[in-house]
Amino acid sequence: MGIGNRLRGDDGIGIYTVETLNKYLEEFEEGSKQAKFIGVGSKLIAVDCGTTPESYTSVIREHNPDRLILVDAVDMGLSPGSYRIIAPEKIGVMCISTHNMPLSLFVSYVGEFCRDVVLVGIQPERMDFGATLSSVVRRSGEDVANIIIEERLNEIGVLET
Numbered sequence: 001m002g003i004g005n006r007l008r009g010d011d012g013i014g015i016y017t018v019e020t021l022n023k024y025l026e027e028f029e030e031g032s033k034q035a036k037f038i039g040v041g042s043k044l045i046a047v048d049c050g051t052t053p054e055s056y057t058s059v060i061r062e063h064n065p066d067r068l069i070l071v072d073a074v075d076m077g078l079s080p081g082s083y084r085i086i087a088p089e090k091i092g093v094m095c096i097s098t099h100n101m102p103l104s105l106f107v108s109y110v111g112e113f114c115r116d117v118v119l120v121g122i123q124p125e126r127m128d129f130g131a132t133l134s135s136v137v138r139r140s141g142e143d144v145a146n147i148i149i150e151e152r153l154n155e156i157g158v159l160e161t
Helices: 009-030 053-065 103-110 135-149
Strands: 067-075 082-087 116-122
Touching: 009 067, 009 116, 009 135, 053 103, 067 103, 067 135, 082 135, 103 116, 116 135
Parallel strands: 067 116
Antiparallel strands: 082 116
């Protein structure tokens, strides 16, 4: 699930990452990508949920994923474009994007019917209204999309604060 607001610069990185994943999936279905990047039996669904991930709980329940991956802009005090996995207990204290519902509440709720919920935070450079996605953050979104596609999520470090 990509979370964010594309009208606020790097806050749209979750959405951009989902768009990148969906482009890959389209190419995969057309046969122009090799099947080796998606594990046998794996099913990947990428959803742009904007600033209201709570509106997509029915989609989550319908697909009953083993792992739910959330991608969002998170101010972690790192250099722009850095990405880390945010431990569930740290979500409530991080400065995470712009949402209608606190992300910690959402994660707690969906954690009841998903085996594993992972938040991948990408450090924004700018989140001004009307700004575009910065190039360094855009590249990180592409990196994260590839990591998800290639099932290498364990290669992303966990935020240490």
